[in-house]
Amino acid sequence: MADSGIKTRVAVAGLGAIGADVVKALDRGIDGLALVAVSSQDPGKHRAWLAELKTQPKVLPIADLADIADIVVECAPSKLVRSIVAPAVERGKTAVVLSVGALLQNEDLIGLAAENGGQIIVPTGALIGLDAVTAAALGTIHSARIVTRKPIAGLLGAPYLVENDIQIEGITEPLRIFEGTAREAAKGFPANLNVAVALSLAGIGPDRTRVEIWADPTVTRNTHRIEVDADSARFSMTIENIPSENPKTGRITALSVIACLRKLRAPLRIGT
Incomplete structure (x- = not known):
């Protein structure tokens, strides 16, 4: 061109x-x-x-x-x-x-x-695999799920933690701090869960896409695993992102x- x-x-x-x-x-x-x-x-x-x-x-x-x-x-x-x-x-x-x-x-x-x-x-x-999710959505996606694990620093101050008085500073083992829909995750973790919303908009929407969030003192990278089951394919993918200067965001x-x-x-x- x-x-x-x-x-x-x-x-x-x-x-x-x-x-x-x-x-x-x-x-x-x-x-x-x-x-x-x-x-x-x-x-x-x-x-x-x-x-x-x-x-x-x-x-x-x-x-x-x-x-x-x-x-x-x-x-x-x-x-x-x-x-x-x-x-x-x-x-x-x-x-x-x-x-x-x-x-x-x-x-x-x-x-x-x-x-x-x-x-x-x-x-x-x-995230990884949004092209595949977008393609699968032209058929029928039966389920979509994302499991996110983040270091403590990347989750501190999230509204969901504050509102529910969930303390994660000083934990020594992984702690599941949220399970729900992508819409709920976006509201409770606005600086952290753009990946879940992107997955939901590419696929079956924010009310059917399921999300788990773990505060994990054993990891140094923001880790996301997505699992999609559709009539055209079944796939799972994991990405480990190195945090940028802002611990809530990957490089x-x-x-x-x-x-x-x-x-x-x-x-x-x-x-x-």
Whole structure:
């Protein structure tokens, strides 16, 4: 495919561990894409490394990103998802969403995208096998389950633990702290269980997808095992993700976003 020279403009909302990696990758260069803007709740905190970029993006309020970008990448706290995604899809543009759990509290955003010709893209993120789940969902999926094991630091402060007075600091053996649906998991662990919601949206929905969460002092990696039983295939997969600077998020999450962006204009695209 010949390069027309016209680049797709990209903005990144959120400059934490994931957002910063995405910004730096865009600045190094992804074919067909140009970084035009970023947004942060504390822009001053990031001024030094932003100044070192080859091309300086504009630093804008979240609501203004969709005015100048074709694609807005959400790498922010889940409470900000609506303010990032709605302006983009209302304008018929694309929003790449990492805090996919928040879509369950803002399901109308999908309809908003449909009405205006916009699109919401959820990268594979820290999970494995979403292509297979998406394909199986075209037939009949009988059951889908995910078992997540995380180090203690990656779960501290989760609303479900606070509300139920579950203490995990100092435990010496693995402790199952939650069992329920993906919808319930997303509400109780908004910073941890985007993987469960992504699995549910690819497959049989958040109310039929089952989730187990373990606080495990014996592991150093965020581990997810999915088990799917469908009329086309039965499969199980496990991934062990090395935490990023933010213990709640794996390093592979940022790489997944970058891979997703590369796919958008790639001459060869692998995977559905």
